[in-house]
Amino acid sequence: MKTKDLRSSGTYVSLATSCDKNYPPEHIIDGNGETFWMSTGMFPQAFTISFPSPTEIADISLQSYNVKGLKIEKCISEEVGTFETLAERELEHTEELLQALKISLNTSTTLLRFTITSGYDHFVSVNEVHMSS
């Protein structure tokens, strides 16, 4: 199993519903857990990760804070914009440390959409998303 270096592979965050320029969505895939993307109020919140070509994803790990409901989908038709749900989770609340979630996806796609449907606070952070194939 190998961990992808998301930055060098041409992967990028193609959309995010919040943007504080000090805590931008690019921080989600910068390989640095100290930097993070911060949501700026109200739910749902979403971001998408785009791959330059169809990519195998075995599992995914996510570090976050105060996220409650999370849905992960893959795009099955970019033209029509249809999505297929891969996973839905309710995360545990953590106090002094980040939430760490690992999910097996075993899928292939060019675009993943993460929707945060609710939070344990008004604002949530996503610090890191890692994938392995």
Place this chain on the structure above:
Amino acid sequence: MVKLRARCILVGDAAVGKSALSQMFRSDGAHFQKIYSMTAGVELLTKSVNVPNTSDSVELYIFDSPGREIFAEASEKMWGQPSVMCLVFDISSEASFSSCGRWLERVRAHCQGLQVPGVLVGNKSDLSSRREVETATAQEWAQSQGMEYFETSAKEMESCDAPFICLAQAFHTLYQDRLNTIQSIVSP
């Protein structure tokens, strides 16, 4: 320079002036409706507020809710998870002030334990000759509930922005606090 978004729930008894107040705020004083037109469903108004002494702003999504009991249940379903709340009564109606506790409970039931900044607004301050609720009484109650108190007159365009600016400021402060919390977790 960040733009925050807040869901602002606006509640209080019927005819206290919630719609008048929010429309004055929304239109910068260009629009006061003299003839009472009861709100039946939730009306959504949005306005961006600059947070004083910062380059940040908060976009308020104001859910102007009906005060009439028969519409209350349906309108509560629209509230979702509130970010901030604005509780309004009419200073010339003691009854509308006594209802505030009940309105507060209603909104809190949707807050899922989150800290939700709130303001109490005594509207119709132009009707001072018919005043039934003393400023000090309202102020004291607001304080006991952790809220700021404002008196406004939508009719005279008096202080209509102040409660909303206060809410934007409080929400912005929460944002800063949470940023600091996360920052201290990732780089202690």
